[in-house]
Amino acid sequence: MQVANMGERWAAGDGGSFGLTADQRAILDQADRFGRNELYPLAARMDEEEWWPDDAFPRLAGAGLFGVTIPEEFGGAGLDLLAAGLVLQGLSRWNHAMALSWVAHDNLCANNIFRNGSGAQRRKYLPDMCAGRKIGALGLTEPGAGSDALGSMRTTARREGDDYVLNGAKIFITNGPVADYLLVYARTDPARGAHGISAFIVEKDFPGFKVAQKLKKMGYRGSQTAELVFDECRVPASNLVGEENGGVAIVMSGLDLERAMIAPICLGIAERALELSIDHAVTRRQFGQTIGSFQMVQSMLADMYVAVESMRTFTWRTLAAAAPLEKGGGGRGEIHMLTAASVMYAANAVHDVLDKAMQIHGGSGYIWESEINRLYRSIKLLEIGAGTTEVRKMIIAGELLRGR
Ligand SMILES: Cc1cc2nc3c(=O)[nH]c(=O)nc-3n(C[C@H](O)[C@H](O)[C@H](O)COP(=O)(O)OP(=O)(O)OC[C@H]3O[C@@H](n4cnc5c(N)ncnc54)[C@H](O)[C@@H]3O)c2cc1C
Numbered sequence: 001m002q003v004a005n006m007g008e009r010w011a012a013g014d015g016g017s018f019g020l021t022a023d024q025r026a027i028l029d030q031a032d033r034f035g036r037n038e039l040y041p042l043a044a045r046m047d048e049e050e051w052w053p054d055d056a057f058p059r060l061a062g063a064g065l066f067g068v069t070i071p072e073e074f075g076g077a078g079l080d081l082l083a084a085g086l087v088l089q090g091l092s093r094w095n096h097a098m099a100l101s102w103v104a105h106d107n108l109c110a111n112n113i114f115r116n117g118s119g120a121q122r123r124k125y126l127p128d129m130c131a132g133r134k135i136g137a138l139g140l141t142e143p144g145a146g147s148d149a150l151g152s153m154r155t156t157a158r159r160e161g162d163d164y165v166l167n168g169a170k171i172f173i174t175n176g177p178v179a180d181y182l183l184v185y186a187r188t189d190p191a192r193g194a195h196g197i198s199a200f201i202v203e204k205d206f207p208g209f210k211v212a213q214k215l216k217k218m219g220y221r222g223s224q225t226a227e228l229v230f231d232e233c234r235v236p237a238s239n240l241v242g243e244e245n246g247g248v249a250i251v252m253s254g255l256d257l258e259r260a261m262i263a264p265i266c267l268g269i270a271e272r273a274l275e276l277s278i279d280h281a282v283t284r285r286q287f288g289q290t291i292g293s294f295q296m297v298q299s300m301l302a303d304m305y306v307a308v309e310s311m312r313t314f315t316w317r318t319l320a321a322a323a324p325l326e327k328g329g330g331g332r333g334e335i336h337m338l339t340a341a342s343v344m345y346a347a348n349a350v351h352d353v354l355d356k357a358m359q360i361h362g363g364s365g366y367i368w369e370s371e372i373n374r375l376y377r378s379i380k381l382l383e384i385g386a387g388t389t390e391v392r393k394m395i396i397a398g399e400l401l402r403g404r
Contacts, residue, residue, distance in 0.1 A: 020086070020316070027083050031090025034063045039095035046097050046222020047374050050214075052178055053222075056098060057105070061132030065091075065102075069111050074122055075130030076114075081257065081323035082316065084111075085264040089315075092268025096378050097222035099265055104174035104223075105129065107261050108254065109136025109183050113201065115327050116242045116250045125181055125201060137179035139170035139202075139228055140251065147391050149185075150194040150248060155230060157186035157198060162237050164188075164200060166230040169212065176226025177214045180204050184230070189245050197247035201239040208233030219377035252331025258386045259339040260322040263315040266346035266382050270311060273350075273357040273375050274304045280361055280372075291360070300356040307349040318342035337399035344392035347382040354379050 020028065038059055045051050060066055068084040070076025077083070084107060092099040110129045113136075114122060128134040145152035155168025166186050173182070182202045189196030202209055212227040242250055281292030281301060291297050318338050322330075330336055354376045358365045365372040383389045 024083065024086060027079070028086040028090050030063070031065060031087040032093060033090075034060070034065060035091045035094030035099075038063075039091060039098050042222070043095040043097065043371075043374070044369065046095070048221075048369070050216065050221045050224075052224050057132035057135060059132070060098075060102065061130065066106055066132055067110060067126065067130030068106060070114050070126055070130055074114065074126035076110075076126070081260065081325075082319040085261055085315065085319040088261060089264035089268040089271075092265045093272040095222075096265060096269050096375070097220040099268065100220045100223040100381075101135075101175050103258075103261055103265065104138060105136040108138035108174075108258060109179075109181060111257065112138065112183055112199075112250065112254050113181075113241065115253070116199065117201070118238075118241075120238065121201060121241065129181065134180040135175055135178050137173055137175035137182045138254075139173050139176070139182050139184040141170060141172050143169055143171050143227075147388060150197060150251065153185065153187055153197060155184070155186040156190065157188050157200065157235070159188075159237070160234075163234045164198075164237060164240065166200065166202070166208070166233040166235055168230050170228040170230075172215065173226050173228055175224055176228050177211050177224040182228070183241065185247050185251060186230075188247075192245060194248045196245050197251070198244050199241040199247045199250045200235050201241060202230075202233065202235055206233055206235055219374075219379075219381060249328040249331065252336075253325060253327070253329050255386065256330035256336055256339045257322055257325065259343040259392070260318050262343045262382060262386045263311070263318065263346035266343070266350040267308070267311045267315050269375055269378055269382075270304070270308050270346075270350045270353040273353050273372065274301070274308050276372055276375075277301060277304060277357045277360045280364075284362075297360055300360055304353045304356050307353050311346045311349045314342050314345055332402075333399065337396050340387065340392040340395040343382075343386060344389055344396070347379070347389065350382060351379045 042053050064077060065087055067076025068079050068087055071078045088099055088103055091102055110126060113125055129136050140149050142154060157164040157166045184200050184202045185197055187196055188198040208231045210229045212229045215225045217225055281297055282290050284291045322335055322339055357372055358376050361372045364370055367373060
């Protein structure tokens, strides 16, 4: 099958003053090229065997695709959130499982440590993560604490001398089985509710930390996901991120950035699905002509194009708006609502795009090994992770009605 350079394919569609600068276009093109040449060939095996290619992270780092938002002094590229989103968009076109692992590492873990960590924590942890030598993850969700992650959190951390001692479990943690460094939230003052939560950097070799199980998924199968257990896990007090009991601000601003960053995954997957559907429409023949000559197929392609174009505009605008978010910012107000809206829209839109893409592919799309089937199996997570569609709606309506 001929594989087009999607950077070129889409270059015309983002013009005018709402488009990208030449530098931003170059970032998207670079990620697209790397994704096509280096990550696309891994995607089928990752999906089939839930295989984690150990050398992918060092290679991503070698191409300068880690630490996008981290200053150069810590080994990063010193760019902004929009640039990070463009990298993610480019990678997601070709290997969304690796893109999910990328965002857990580069945004949820590294960017969070950069924004909220001490100078010593930044110096100790960021260079190895930017170099792809160490893998990062973020542990917030628990078996009994999903949408109500803060209110229902049961993992605790008690201070003992120079350590904190963590007890509890985290579930559905992206990169969990392979992570070296984990940003973990735990309750330090149970009486204070959401204002009694703190963030810690946990290293995989800390005593009492264990990967309880690797979880088998319907999509993003090469991206490794785990349940983690903390059993009297000793974490040096120097690994407390920010203030004790100050975790809520880190979580809330981190979640706004995460929502802004999930939208580019939706966009990249939708772009690829449209590309595959166009290719299929002009090659598959029925009734003596290509199926693309039938108006009902054309109608689906047109709807998909409109969805992709509107996702692109909303996604980039939201990334640009979230880029200057100050430390501890977000969690309420315009940016809280906008980031929830962006990911909600993009997740709904990619669902619709993949539904039509699958329809255009007919029976061949129903076959597990086909690329469009792999893309189709990716869409539900985008409506669940980083706050479900319902949580996104609660955020939006809550902000619209605040004080009214
Ligand atoms: C593949 C994968 C990777 C993930 N990666 C990570 C990760 O790296 N780190 C991490 O911390 N977490 C991660 N998560 C967890 C993810 O963020 C949660 O799954 C998500 O927040 C939803 O929580 P839940 O699954 O417990 O669903 P629940 O909260 O149990 O929700 C179940 C249903 O109830 C609805 N619901 C809940 N409360 C309300 C309400 N008040 N009003 C209306 N409806 C409501 C929900 O919208 C949903 O439809 C991952 C999840 C998956 C599946």
